[in-house]
Amino acid sequence: MNKVANRQVICQVLCEEAKKDRDIVVLCSDSRGSASLAPFAKEHPNQFVETGIAEQDLVGIAAGLARSGKKSFAASPACFLSTRSLEQAKVDVAYSNTNVKLIGISGGISYGALGMSHHSAQDIAGMASIPNMRVYLPSDRHQTACLVKALLKDEKPAYIRVGRNAVEDVYEEGKVSFVMDRANVLNRQEQGADVLIVACGEMVRPSLDAVSCLAEEGIRAEVIDMYCVKPLDTSTLLKEAGKARAVVTVEEHSPFGGLGSMVSQAVAGHCPKKVINLSLPDSPVVSGTSREVFDYYGLNAAGITAAAKEALER
Numbered sequence: 001m002n003k004v005a006n007r008q009v010i011c012q013v014l015c016e017e018a019k020k021d022r023d024i025v026v027l028c029s030d031s032r033g034s035a036s037l038a039p040f041a042k043e044h045p046n047q048f049v050e051t052g053i054a055e056q057d058l059v060g061i062a063a064g065l066a067r068s069g070k071k072s073f074a075a076s077p078a079c080f081l082s083t084r085s086l087e088q089a090k091v092d093v094a095y096s097n098t099n100v101k102l103i104g105i106s107g108g109i110s111y112g113a114l115g116m117s118h119h120s121a122q123d124i125a126g127m128a129s130i131p132n133m134r135v136y137l138p139s140d141r142h143q144t145a146c147l148v149k150a151l152l153k154d155e156k157p158a159y160i161r162v163g164r165n166a167v168e169d170v171y172e173e174g175k176v177s178f179v180m181d182r183a184n185v186l187n188r189q190e191q192g193a194d195v196l197i198v199a200c201g202e203m204v205r206p207s208l209d210a211v212s213c214l215a216e217e218g219i220r221a222e223v224i225d226m227y228c229v230k231p232l233d234t235s236t237l238l239k240e241a242g243k244a245r246a247v248v249t250v251e252e253h254s255p256f257g258g259l260g261s262m263v264s265q266a267v268a269g270h271c272p273k274k275v276i277n278l279s280l281p282d283s284p285v286v287s288g289t290s291r292e293v294f295d296y297y298g299l300n301a302a303g304i305t306a307a308a309k310e311a312l313e314r
Contacts, residue, residue, distance in 0.1 A: 001166075002141065004141050005036065006140070006144040007106075007162050007163075009141045009144045010036070010144060010162065011035075011037050011039055013149060014037075014040055014073060021071070023069060024044075024070075024071045025047050025048070025049060025065055025072055025073070026041075026074075027048075027051060027072060027073070027074040028051070028076065029055050029057075030051075034077065034106060035075040035105045055085040058074050058085065059081075059089055059092060059093060060088050060092050063098045066098040070099075071155075072101065073101045074103065076105065077120075078104025078106060079106075079117070079118050079119060079123075082104055082123035082159070083120075083123075086126055089157075090130050093157045094131060094132040094157050095131075097157065098157060099154075102158070102159045102160070104159060104160065104161040104162070105162060105164070107120050107123065107137075107163055108161070108252035108290075109121070109252065109285055109290060110163045110165065110290060112288055112290055113288060113289075114287075116285065121254045123161060123253075124251070124258040125256060126257075127159040128229060128258075133157050133158070134156065134157065134231065135229045136158060136161070136227055137161050138160070139199075139201060139204035139205065139225050140168070140205070142169065142170075142171040142172070142173055143170065143171055143176055148160075154180075161201065164290075167205060170186070170205055170208065170225065182236065183225060183233035184224070184227075185222065185236065186204075186222075186223045186224070188240075189243075193220045193222035193244045194214075194219050194221065194246070194312060195222075195246050195247070196221075196240050196244035196248070197221055197222065197223045197247075197248045197308065198247065198248070198249045199224070199226065199251065199259075200251055201227075203250040203278075204227075206250070206304060207250050207304055209304075210304035213305040214305055219308065221308060229258070232266065237266055242270075244273070245273065245274075246275070247263065247311070248307050248308050249263045250304055251278070251279050255277060255279045276310060276311045278298065278299060278303065280297060
């Protein structure tokens, strides 16, 4: 079982790249520990800015540094970064089209028992609604490394959400099929699948696990890793959805404005068919560990399997 969290990989890549590029700067809001960025602060103190618990300042300063030629990576808990500093993300970063990468750490329900104040179940909807803002949810450590390296090569705004805990690998080291803003079909069914499962972030692994469960019942399922929630890879989505009888989306997010909403809109407009959205509820989430919460709401292999069968029965 993998023990390296995606947030740790972000630090590893930035630490290595910062040795060759002094324009890379990392900013934290008293979150270097929870963001696993303490090693960066230690190795590159002149390329690190600590703003304290001031998320609005964090984003504003990151934008100012970007306007002066720096490559800003601003990290803070997703629950605060996507709400408290939303105006700065909209105006200072997106409207001004500055080279700022906003890293929402401990996204979704990573903080578990701390409750709704520390959950970020609306960040995809909020950030994706802002013009010029891209939204990414990498599914494992290997894809996270590829994503950060790719983001270092462009100068456009982006929001990246990662969880707090290590997740089981989806890809093998050195064998990640990665093209920027292009989703990955993980187990392509050449003759078309009975059901297409579209997932992002931590929901990709249980979606793959559900494929085996469905296969035992003679149901062919295909999984798309839609790490690029915005811009949504509609080309890949519609190609695969067009061959399937039904579609299931899986996300660690509110049922409104996230991956499910975007996929439903695209499918309805081009190849109408049954779409079931699996997500967190439109209510305060129960307290517990991430695994306990996922199991409670059916965001696991068993729940995805049940949703896929329901979609095919309707």
